[in-house]
Amino acid sequence: MKEQGKDKDQPSCAGCGASLQTQSKDRPGYVPASALDAEAAICQRCFRIRNYNDAVQVSMNNDEFLKLLGGIASTDSLVVHIVDLFDFEGSLISGLQRFVGNNPVLLVVNKIDLLPKGTNYNRLRNWVQRQAKAQGLRTVDVVLCSAKRGMGFDRVVEAVEQLRGQRDVYVVGATNVGKSTLINRLIADYSDLERELTVSRFPGTTLDEIRIPLDDGKSIIDTPGIVYTSRLTELVPRGVLGSLLPDKPIKSLVYQLDAGQTLFFGSLVRFDYTHGANLSFTLYTANAMKVHRTKLERADELYAQHKGVMLAPPSLEELQGIPAWTRHSLRIPRGSESDIFISGLGWIRVNGTNGAQVEVYAPKGVKVLVREALI
Incomplete structure (x- = not known):
């Protein structure tokens, strides 16, 4: 039976009812063009479940x-x-x-x-x-x-x-x-x-x-x-995913920072420690993610000169298709054990309970928040 609103001439998968299409492998109803005209054609997902x-x-x-x-x-x-x-x-x-x-x-x-x-x-x-x-x-x-x-x-x-x-x-x-x-x-x-x-x-x-x-x-x-576009992994080109999605246990990195220092995660995310005493931060990101530290006063210039090259991933060309940064001003409450969570990148553990003020720059729409520490 055809679903309401579906084109009566649009072929459907005999397994799940999805409208068959040949353009996108990661969308419902994908079938190779060579199999589209087969009698009782089924989509790739049904085919793989049925046969494998x-x-x-x-x-x-x-x-x-x-x-x-x-x-x-x-x-x-x-x-x-x-x-x-x-x-x-x-x-x-x-x-x-x-x-x-x-x-x-x-x-x-x-x-x-x-x-x-x-x-x-x-x-x-x-x-x-x-x-x-x-x-x-x-x-x-x-x-x-x-x-x-x-x-x-x-x-x-x-x-x-x-x-x-x-x-x-x-x-x-x-x-x-x-x-x-x-x-x-x-x-x-x-x-x-x-x-x-x-x-x-x-x-x-x-x-x-x-x-x-x-x-x-x-x-x-x-x-x-x-698909949640609030996740960094949904906004970057496929070639960048290897630097975001860990495939083995995370080797956490610890940075001792003074107020007025900045961390760049490639050219995808910027982290500024703006106010507070000397403090250590533990980074839980994919091992392939490259992190660069600099002084806050040099951060704008460094980014302008080196984004997509020294500050990579992504490449300068890949960066063109990623939304511009939005700034998130975050306060770490005194007495708390907190993470700064950046969806699709990982999180930063704030080591200490004296409180702090940070700013995170991430592509527009990416979820950034302070939460109870996971580890």
């Missing part, structure tokens, strides 16, 4: 995603919300609670393998619970894991089994949080799933979701990743 038990990440914008979420409240489902620990505030779905209604939410915090060795995971879990509550999200459980490394994944499967009962399972999350990796691990952990995935078609659903059948007649429902 491999979910492919696709994405959608905020408005499209909120329309999809709007239907969950009327179902009886377990909602698995996957967030990226490295970009926690940037990947948490704002207002999720009002869309899921009374359905239980399992919060899966991925990429814990990126944290330094010796991290206290009980403290970390408590931190996550406080942050989620502050954002208005009610969770029935919080599970820490690394889908890529397999850390804690048995606990994820166990929690899904315990909490879903006879429900479907909706998996939701932003782009680049590891959702597809986790979906693939869930697929592999259900013994009957491979047989189920070889049947002639998936149950047709909505434009942008795929139902992966389970042996009890219920489904894991894989939704596309939501």
